[in-house]
Amino acid sequence: MRIDIVSIFPEYFSPLDVSLIGKARARGILDIRLHQLRDWTHDVHRTVDDTPYGGGPGMVMKPEPWGEALDAIAGDVRRLDAEPGEVPGPGAETVPTLIVPTPSGRPFTQADAVRLAREPWLVFACGRYEGIDGRVVEHARTRMPVEELSIGDYVLAGGEAAVLVMIEAIGRLLPGVLGNAVSAVDDSFAPGAMESLLEGPVYTKPPEWRGLRVPDVLLSGNHGVIARWRRDQALRRTAANRPELVAGMGALDERDRRVLD
Ligand code: 6GU
Numbered sequence: 001m002r003i004d005i006v007s008i009f010p011e012y013f014s015p016l017d018v019s020l021i022g023k024a025r026a027r028g029i030l031d032i033r034l035h036q037l038r039d040w041t042h043d044v045h046r047t048v049d050d051t052p053y054g055g056g057p058g059m060v061m062k063p064e065p066w067g068e069a070l071d072a073i074a075g076d077v078r079r080l081d082a083e084p085g086e087v088p089g090p091g092a093e094t095v096p097t098l099i100v101p102t103p104s105g106r107p108f109t110q111a112d113a114v115r116l117a118r119e120p121w122l123v124f125a126c127g128r129y130e131g132i133d134g135r136v137v138e139h140a141r142t143r144m145p146v147e148e149l150s151i152g153d154y155v156l157a158g159g160e161a162a163v164l165v166m167i168e169a170i171g172r173l174l175p176g177v178l179g180n181a182v183s184a185v186d187d188s189f190a191p192g193a194m195e196s197l198l199e200g201p202v203y204t205k206p207p208e209w210r211g212l213r214v215p216d217v218l219l220s221g222n223h224g225v226i227a228r229w230r231r232d233q234a235l236r237r238t239a240a241n242r243p244e245l246v247a248g249m250g251a252l253d254e255r256d257r258r259v260l261d
Contacts, residue, residue, distance in 0.1 A: 007126035040068035101159030105148035110189035117173035126159035200233025
């Protein structure tokens, strides 16, 4: 997968050299390219912001540097409104998906991570200040799919930290990135039996630590009983921490209901 990131703080992304994502890059599974938005300005101050039309606090990111940046990075792509018979320009085979992190976006979920992990090419546009001039997304939508995504109901100073979050969530799902190929299966929110359940507690050696024992069931070797115990723990934790997820699960079977009573 190729990922381009445009930001006025490309140095913010040094964590992408580390750990799982760093290894995926070193192994060629992930091709991450960082871009300084100011490289597409033309004034001596390399200005990327201006005062908002209509008044109000703060500054808005100017459209021109963003337009030039996206043209340079994704400019050879076929227009989305191209005629079926239209001869595409060079490099028209692949269209990136543009992701714009913003607290005004649709919530980014595990389902988005799974879907975006199947894309060959993502471009992330990191806004700062009060956001990017609205015409940038409007124009980009005529060229490529655009998703405005939020990582939660709080306001960050810019999209950079959100992009780190999304790239970690997406990157760990790429084939060959996780050491143990099945370790994403039991994730909280993973599609399947644990869908919309939070993972319960996990344990390792020693079997007793500071007077606390690992639950006997986990030492039993009975995988059916262990799976049921884990589901019970997940149900209890979800009911305690995210009751709205349990409410949204629909009718629980008798066994699940008893666990929560
Ligand atoms: Cl994606 N960006 C910013 N700036 N703040 C956020 C966010 C994104 N998601 C939640 N808060």
